[in-house]
Every structure is written in structure tokens, then in C-alpha cells.
Amino acid sequence: MKKKLFAALCMMVISLVALAGCGGKTGEKNANAGMSGVGSVIIAMDTESEPAAGFDPIMGWAAGEHTHDPLFQSTLLITKDDITIGYDLAKEYTISPDGLTWTFKIRPDVKFTDGKPLTAKDVAFTYNQAMKQATDTDLSMLKSVEAVDDTTAVFHLNTPYSAFAYIAAVVGIVPEHAYNAATYGKNPIGSGRYILKQWDKGQQVIMEANPNYYGEKAKMKQVTIVFMSEAAAYAAAKGGQVDVAYTAPSYTVNPINGYKILAFDSVDIRGINLPCVPAGNKIAARKNGETLPAGNDVTANLAIRQAIARAVDREALVKNVLYGYGSVAYSDSVDEPWENEAMKTTYDPAKAKSILEADGWRLNADGIYEKQGLKAEFDLLYIASNSARTGIAMAVKEMLKEVGIKVNPVGSGWDKIATMAYETPHVFGAGLHSPAGIKSHYYTGKNYASYSNSAVDKHIEAALAATSVEDSYQYWKKAQWDGVSGVTPAADSPWVWLAEIKHIYFAKENLNVIDKKIHPHGYGWTIANNVDQWYWN
Amino acid sequence: MDSQACYSILKYVGKSLIKVISLLIAVSILSFILVSTSPVDPVRAYVGEVGMVNMNAESLARLEAYFGLNTPPAERYWNWFSDFVRGDMGLSLVYRQPVDEVIGVKFMNSLLLMLTAWFFSGILGFILGIIAGLYRGTWIDNLIKGYSLLIASTPTFWLALVLLMVFSVWLQLFPIGLSVPIGMKASEVTILDSIKHLVLPALTLSVIGVANIALHTREKMIDIMVEDYILFARARGKTRFSIIRHHALRNIMLPAITLQFASISEIFGGSVLVEQVFSYPGLGQAAVAAGLSGDAPLLLSIAVISAALVFTGNLIANLLYGFIDPRIRRGNMHG
Numbered sequence: 001m002k003k004k005l006f007a008a009l010c011m012m013v014i015s016l017v018a019l020a021g022c023g024g025k026t027g028e029k030n031a032n033a034g035m036s037g038v039g040s041v042i043i044a045m046d047t048e049s050e051p052a053a054g055f056d057p058i059m060g061w062a063a064g065e066h067t068h069d070p071l072f073q074s075t076l077l078i079t080k081d082d083i084t085i086g087y088d089l090a091k092e093y094t095i096s097p098d099g100l101t102w103t104f105k106i107r108p109d110v111k112f113t114d115g116k117p118l119t120a121k122d123v124a125f126t127y128n129q130a131m132k133q134a135t136d137t138d139l140s141m142l143k144s145v146e147a148v149d150d151t152t153a154v155f156h157l158n159t160p161y162s163a164f165a166y167i168a169a170v171v172g173i174v175p176e177h178a179y180n181a182a183t184y185g186k187n188p189i190g191s192g193r194y195i196l197k198q199w200d201k202g203q204q205v206i207m208e209a210n211p212n213y214y215g216e217k218a219k220m221k222q223v224t225i226v227f228m229s230e231a232a233a234y235a236a237a238k239g240g241q242v243d244v245a246y247t248a249p250s251y252t253v254n255p256i257n258g259y260k261i262l263a264f265d266s267v268d269i270r271g272i273n274l275p276c277v278p279a280g281n282k283i284a285a286r287k288n289g290e291t292l293p294a295g296n297d298v299t300a301n302l303a304i305r306q307a308i309a310r311a312v313d314r315e316a317l318v319k320n321v322l323y324g325y326g327s328v329a330y331s332d333s334v335d336e337p338w339e340n341e342a343m344k345t346t347y348d349p350a351k352a353k354s355i356l357e358a359d360g361w362r363l364n365a366d367g368i369y370e371k372q373g374l375k376a377e378f379d380l381l382y383i384a385s386n387s388a389r390t391g392i393a394m395a396v397k398e399m400l401k402e403v404g405i406k407v408n409p410v411g412s413g414w415d416k417i418a419t420m421a422y423e424t425p426h427v428f429g430a431g432l433h434s435p436a437g438i439k440s441h442y443y444t445g446k447n448y449a450s451y452s453n454s455a456v457d458k459h460i461e462a463a464l465a466a467t468s469v470e471d472s473y474q475y476w477k478k479a480q481w482d483g484v485s486g487v488t489p490a491a492d493s494p495w496v497w498l499a500e501i502k503h504i505y506f507a508k509e510n511l512n513v514i515d516k517k518i519h520p521h522g523y524g525w526t527i528a529n530n531v532d533q534w535y536w537n
Numbered sequence: 538m539d540s541q542a543c544y545s546i547l548k549y550v551g552k553s554l555i556k557v558i559s560l561l562i563a564v565s566i567l568s569f570i571l572v573s574t575s576p577v578d579p580v581r582a583y584v585g586e587v588g589m590v591n592m593n594a595e596s597l598a599r600l601e602a603y604f605g606l607n608t609p610p611a612e613r614y615w616n617w618f619s620d621f622v623r624g625d626m627g628l629s630l631v632y633r634q635p636v637d638e639v640i641g642v643k644f645m646n647s648l649l650l651m652l653t654a655w656f657f658s659g660i661l662g663f664i665l666g667i668i669a670g671l672y673r674g675t676w677i678d679n680l681i682k683g684y685s686l687l688i689a690s691t692p693t694f695w696l697a698l699v700l701l702m703v704f705s706v707w708l709q710l711f712p713i714g715l716s717v718p719i720g721m722k723a724s725e726v727t728i729l730d731s732i733k734h735l736v737l738p739a740l741t742l743s744v745i746g747v748a749n750i751a752l753h754t755r756e757k758m759i760d761i762m763v764e765d766y767i768l769f770a771r772a773r774g775k776t777r778f779s780i781i782r783h784h785a786l787r788n789i790m791l792p793a794i795t796l797q798f799a800s801i802s803e804i805f806g807g808s809v810l811v812e813q814v815f816s817y818p819g820l821g822q823a824a825v826a827a828g829l830s831g832d833a834p835l836l837l838s839i840a841v842i843s844a845a846l847v848f849t850g851n852l853i854a855n856l857l858y859g860f861i862d863p864r865i866r867r868g869n870m871h872g
Contacts (some may be wrong), residue, residue, distance in 0.1 A: 138596050224720035226719055241713055418589055
């Protein structure tokens with residue numbers, strides 16, 4: 001009897017091992033079957049990069065919080081490597097003097113992957129449909145779009161908005177004749193560099209170069225995107241199963257054989273909002289009447305805000321918190337055409353203290369500055385699940401302690417923070433491929449610092465009313481500092497910008513990853529912006 | 538089986554149906570209350586940090602309307618409920634697709650995973666429990682017991698990570714995750730590929746599930762082995778195998794079956810964690826996504842379906858009792 005049972009157990013073990021063994025062999029064979037190699041690449045992205053609603057620009061694909069090239073569709077304009085505006089479908093565009101009418105002339109030679117030509121009617125259809133949808137693509141400045149003829153699309157705006165060019169660089173054009181809201185996202189027909197071959201939901205996307213693409217031919221014929229958690233992506237790279245894997249600074253401590261670490265410049269900036277009005281204010285956060293508490297008695301003091309901007313050792317943040325995978329930042333527009341040099345400041349704790357003392361603040365027995373009974377002390381919110389933000393909050397606390405300002409870091413989730421951040425400073429992540437960020441941080445109204453300055457507002461209005469995007473850059477710069485007033489650390493200092501976070505990836509050593517365009521906030525599809533130009537040695 | 542027994546079973550099933558319907562309604566109401574009082578604001582979750590800063594009030598208001606935040610909760614629930622009863626599970630807010638389509642894809646993946654794990658954990662646990670009980674106090678009993686106690690206190694996700702490290706990263710025998718090979722066209726994927734991707738997640742779930750059943754079966758086995766009728770059978774010179782086959786099996790099966798069918802809920806819960814680790818696109822992942830983004834229609838449907846699944850498991854266990862132990866069947870007739 002004993003023997004029989006043992007025999008049965010042994011059989012089970014053997015069959016399990018055999019199953020494992022045969023599985024292994026086919027795995028190796030598959031890996032060599034040309035999925036990865038010349039003309040083909042596998043990229044691991046985080047699970048949130050998978051567009052839940054599919055690859056439908058009308059539902060927000062490629063636009064919204066994390067912008068990137070839509071790949072399957074073409075856009076009217078593009079952002080060039082230096083984040084100025086270039087042309088894709090549009091041959092030219094003109095803005096009427098009042099800024100309310102944009103006229104795009106589009107190329108006549110573009111065809112969708114189903115062979116039908118792309119005309120201005122498709123452009124009008126795409127935008128008119130997208131306007132009606134509730135997505136995170138902000139098209140509220142648009143009134144309507146009409147196609148005058150096959151190659152002319154006229155956009156009517158509610159309000160002048162020169163930054164619209166940056167929206168036109170991410171909204172992909174869909175074919176009116178083949179658009180079905182229920183199915184398009186799964187099976188997009190576009191005119192872009194790639195065709196969606198297969199989408200295994202929750203797992204991977206396989207795309208192939210569009211043979212009839214009107215632009216430069218793609219070197220990378222097949223691109224596979226797999227969606228994995230950070231740990232799984234690391235394991236997949238370690239197992240050699242992906243060619244490029246996104247990662248975080250802490251993983252780079254253990255490099256992977258055969259892989260190099262790539263660190264891409266980004267405008268993914270961390271900064272802290274400093275509410276400029278005293279506590280007790282309210283902000284109308286919602287259309288349905290909900291208001292949120294706004295304002296902070298301590299940061300409402302100009303001297304405090306100016307002192308904080310100088311008291312943070314940004315170099316040390318980059319070195320110690322970001323493991324060197326970052327750079328110092330003084331605005332959320334690093335290396336973008338509208339960046340203003342005047343935003344820069346120096347690390348100078350002595351100066352920070354003298355600013356406070358000149359404003360009447362005196363050190364108390366605990367080494368904290370006080371003025372008329374008000375202690376220089378405030379909470380600092382951060383998203384607790386994010387290691388870099390946690391590190392930044394803790395480091396800022398230590399650095400400000402040196403200059404007599406007490407910071408109490410409070411970790412929480414984004415949902416809660418979004419409602420608390422109007423009254424409590426928060427370690428924000430920001431940075432766009434669009435100057436619109438300047439409006440959202442400094443224009444009177446909804447901004448998290450409750451900042452309001454009529455001179456700054458005027459420059460922002462002038463920037464939006466500019467009749468060309470290139471012309472608008474000077475006004476965006478002036479909104480930050482015009483020689484008299486602005487939001488620089490030496491002036492109103494409503495936000496303190498700290499550091500740029502590099503986007504880092506493991507990539508196979510013999511793969512040439514082309515990436516000249518600065519990444520915006522958020523990992524994800526931006527890595528694939530130039531994937532058509534990548535090549536293997 | 539006579540007609541009266543048949544009738545009693547039908548009556549039992551009918552009663553159970555009424556029970557399950559009221560249970561499902563309760564589950565859906567409770568889930569709905571949880572979703573609507575949860576701190577997750579679907580608009581903020583959907584738009585994200587940069588979006589909240591950059592979007593203007595008009596666009597946000599449109600999103601609020603889309604997520605139904607301006608509709609009173611009772612009305613929202615009633616809308617969902619009346620649609621659901623008519624067979625329309627509604628539109629997933631995040632996936633922007635009918636919920637049944639979203640669930641359909643995920644459910645098939647999960648079902649395969651859970652069934653495999655459930656089957657293996659049941660069989661293995663049962664056999665190991667019998668062996669341990671039979672050879673109580675010997676080294677093999679200690680081995681099985683020790684293993685079961687160790688596994689019972691092992692977190693599922695941790696075991697999943699260990700298996701992933703050993704078999705995928707070091708030995709490279711199995712893929713890192715997903716349910717299909719990376720970069721392969723659907724038409725080229727073979728059944729063997731699918732099995733290969735299933736092995737590690739299913740193994741994790743099975744290994745974890747074994748412990749409970751093995752330990753309980755062992756206890757029951759020990760209890761039974763000292764019963765008089767076993768002693769009598771031994772005295773008649775019956776072999777161990779024959780004793781188990783004819784005298785013990787029916788008795789030890791009852792707790793095993795209860796546990797096995799009750800373990801559906803555990804397997805379901807475990808699959809959520811395992812699916813996260815192995816990037817396996819199942820119902821668990823969908824539930825996590827729905828919860829984190831405040832996607833009420835999707836979450837409600839998943840809750841109802843999983844509750845139905847667990848209930849069905851228990852119902853099957855109750856029905857099986859009747860077949861295995863005639864005394865229970867007769868008891869039902871009168872009750």
C-alpha cells in the first residue's frame with residue numbers, strides 16, 4: 001500500500017517536472033522566432049499606460065494628462081524635438097487677428113489604412129465628436145469646426161487660445177466613414193506610422209509599420225508593448241524577455257547584464273504650491289457648487305515664500321533622493337521655448353534667513369521663526385505611495401528646518417490631496433508639452449496657490465491672444481517675469497519648483513533608442529514617440 | 538432515486554434560488570454604498586494630477602455628469618438595478634465599453650486560472666491529508682503537516698514572487714507573466730503556450746489552497762481511524778486501501794467537499810493578488826482597476842458575479858452532501 005502511494009506521488013512530481021520542462025523548451029524557441037531582433041522591439045510599460053478606452057483619439061487616446069504621439073493616427077501639427085510646433089497633416093495654418101478663427105490647410109496626399117483619402121471633413125468630424133465627449137482632453141475653447149473644402153478646415157474658438165497648437169499636436173484624426181464609437185478604440189483606422197495588429201487586453205499591443213505611410217519609412221517594423229507592474233518589468237528584463245523596460249531609480253542599484261540604463265530628460269517637474277492667501281478662504285472647485293477650503297496663514301507671507309525658494313538645496317535633492325536621475329529645476333518649463341531664465345535662483349540659506357528677519361520674523365526658543373505669534377510652520381502633503389515624492393517631502397523638511405521653518409510632511413493619496421492642496425502645500429508633479437501649464441499655475445482662478453496678479457494675468461491673456469504660437473512665447477515668458485513683477489523666487493514666488501525627474505529605462509545594449517524630445521509628466525507612451533526610428537546594431 | 542427525493546432536491550434548489558437572489562441584491566446594494574461613499578473621486582482619479590490643474594471647470598463638469606456624480610445615489614442605483622435585471626450590465630465608465638464585454642474577456646482568463654488551481658489544490662490537499670492522517674506521527678505526516686502549516690501562513694503574493702523569481706528569472710522555464718506569449722500573433726498561439734503561461738499563477742494558487750484541505754482532511758482521517766468500525770474492519774484483516782475505500786472515504790469527503798467549495802471565495806481572493814504579480818489579465822485585475830477609479834457599474838457587476846460564484850459553490854457542496862451521505866438527503870426531506 002505504502003509503495004502504491006509513493007508511486008502515485010512520484011508520478012505526480014515527474015509529470016509536473018515534465019510539464020515544466022517542455023514548457024521551457026518551447027519558450028526558448030518562441031523567443032528566437034524573430035519577435036525580438038532586427039526590425040522588431042518589445043517595450044514594457046506600466047499597466048496604467050494601457051488606454052482603457054482603446055486607441056480612439058475622440059475618447060482621449062494620446063491626449064489628456066500624459067500627451068504623446070498617437071502613432072496610429074496623424075495629427076494636424078506636431079511638437080518638434082525642441083517643443084516648438086511643426087507640421088504633420090497641416091501644410092500651414094493661420095490664426096485670425098482676433099484669435100478666434102484658425103484655418104488649417106492640409107496635405108492632399110494622405111490616405112487612411114483602408115485606402116480612403118483623409119480630407120478636411122475627417123478633421124472636422126474628429127474634433128466635433130471629441131468636443132462632445134467627456135474625456136480628459138480639454139477642448140472647451142473650441143466652438144465648432146467646419147470643412148470648407150477637401151483641404152481646408154476652419155476652427156471656431158470661444159476664446160483666443162494660441163496654445164491650441166499644442167492640442168492640435170496630440171489629437172489624432174479618425175476617418176468619418178469608418179468611425180464607430182463602440183469599436184473604433186479596439187480597431188483603429190488611421191493614417192499614422194503604425195497599424196494596430198493585435199491588442200490582448202490587459203497584456204500587450206502588437207503594432208506594425210504602416211506600409212503606405214506618407215512620411216519617413218519606419219525602421220522598426222514591429223513594435224510590441226507589454227503592460228507590467230514595475231517589479232514584473234524588472235523581472236522581465238532580467239529574464240531577457242523584453243528589450244526596453246521602464247523602471248525607477250531604486251532598481252538601477254542592481255543593473256541587469258546585457259542592458260544599459262537610459263535616462264531621458266523630461267519636463268516632469270516636482271514643485272510645491274505655496275498658497276498665497278490667508279486661511280479661511282474658499283475656492284469653487286466644482287460646477288455643482290462644491291467649495292474647498294483655500295489659503296494658508298504661513299505661506300500667505302511673501303517673505304516665507306521667497307525664503308523657501310532659496311532654502312532648498314536642489315542639488316542635494318537630485319543627488320540623494322533621485323539617485324542622480326534628475327536635475328535641478330526652477331520652473332515647470334525646463335528647456336521649453338517659453339522658459340524664463342529669471343525663474344532661476346541660488347541655494348542660499350543665509351539669504352533666506354535675512355529675508356525672514358527683514359520681514360520681522362524672529363527665532364523662538366525652538367529655533368523656529370515667529371512673527372506676531374504666528375509660527376513659521378506648515379504641513380506638506382505628498383503622495384505616500386511614491387518613493388521619490390516621499391523622499392522630497394522629507395528632505396525639504398530637513399532643509400527648511402535649517403532656516404527656521406518647520407515642515408510637517410503628511411502622506412496621503414491623490415484623491416484626498418486634490419481637495420486639501422488649496423490650503424496645504426503639496427509636492428506636485430507637473431510639466432506639459434504646452435505653455436498651458438503656466439496658465440494653470442499662475443492665472444487668477446482655480447490655481448492651487450490661489451495666486452492672483454493682474455499683471456501676470458494680462459501677460460497670459462496676451463499670450464493666448466497671440467496670432468501665432470511663436471509670437472506667444474514672449475508673453476508666456478513675461479508672465480513669469482516682465483522686469484517688474486512676476487512669479488519668480490525673487491518676486492511673488494507662489495510655487496517653488498525643485499527638480500526634474502528623469503525617466504529611466506533598461507534597454508538592451510545593442511538597441512539604439514532614439515529620443516530627442518523631452519518627455520512630459522508621466523512615463524508611458526512618450527518613450528514610443530520615436531520608436532519608428534530606433535534600430536539594432 | 539425515487540420521485541420524492543427528486544422533489545425534495547427541487548424544493549431545496551428553489552429555496553436556494555430565492556436565497557441567492559436576495560443575497561445578490563444585498564451584495565449589490567452594499568457594494569454600491571461602498572463605492573459611493575469611498576473617498577475615490579472618479580473624476581479626480583480619471584483626470585489625474587496634471588489634468589486637475591489644467592482642465593477648466595466646464596470640462597470637469599462634463600466629466601462629473603458622465604460619471605453620474607450629479608445624480609442622487611438612490612436614483613443611480615435604481616438605474617443600474619433596473620438595467621441589470623433586464624440583462625444590461627451598463628457601460629463601464631473607464632473602459633467606455635459595455636460591462637459584459639469587459640467582464641467576458643477577463644472572466645474567461647480568470648475562470649481557467651481558478652478552475653485549474655481549484656482542481657489541483659482539492660485533489661492534492663485531499664490526498665496529502667489522507668496520507669498524513671493514515672501515517673500519523675511518522676516523518677511523512679510531519680512533512681505534510683509542516684508544509685501545510687508553513688504554506689497556510691505564507692502570503693499569496695509573496696509565494697507568487699518567489700515562484701516568479703525562481704522559475705521565470707533564474708531558471709527561465711516559464712514566462713514572466715501575461716496569459717499569451719509576448720509579441721506573438723493570436724493565430725500562432727498554441728494551447729501549450731497558454732498552459733505555459735497558466736502554470737505559475739495556477740501553481741501559486743494551488744499550493745496555497747492545498748494547506749487548508751490537507752490539514753482538515755488529516756484531522757478527520759485521524760478521528761475516523763480510531764472509530765469502532767475501522768477497528769472491526771482491521772480485525773477482519775482488510776487492507777488499508779480497502780478500509781479507506783469502503784469505510785473512510787465517504788466520511789472524510791464531507792469536510793473536504795465543504796472546504797473545497799467554500800475555498801472558491803479564497804481562490805477568488807487569492808487570484809486578485811496572483812493576477813497582479815503575474816500581470817495576468819483576469820477579473821481580479823479588473824476589480825482592482827474598477828475600485829481604484831470609481832467605476833461603479835463595472836465593480837457592481839464583478840461583485841454580483843463573484844458573489845453568485847461563491848454561492849453556487851456552496852450550493853453544489855450542499856447538494857453533493859446528499860449524494861455522498863444518504864442520511865443528509867433524508868434529513869432534507871423532512872426539513
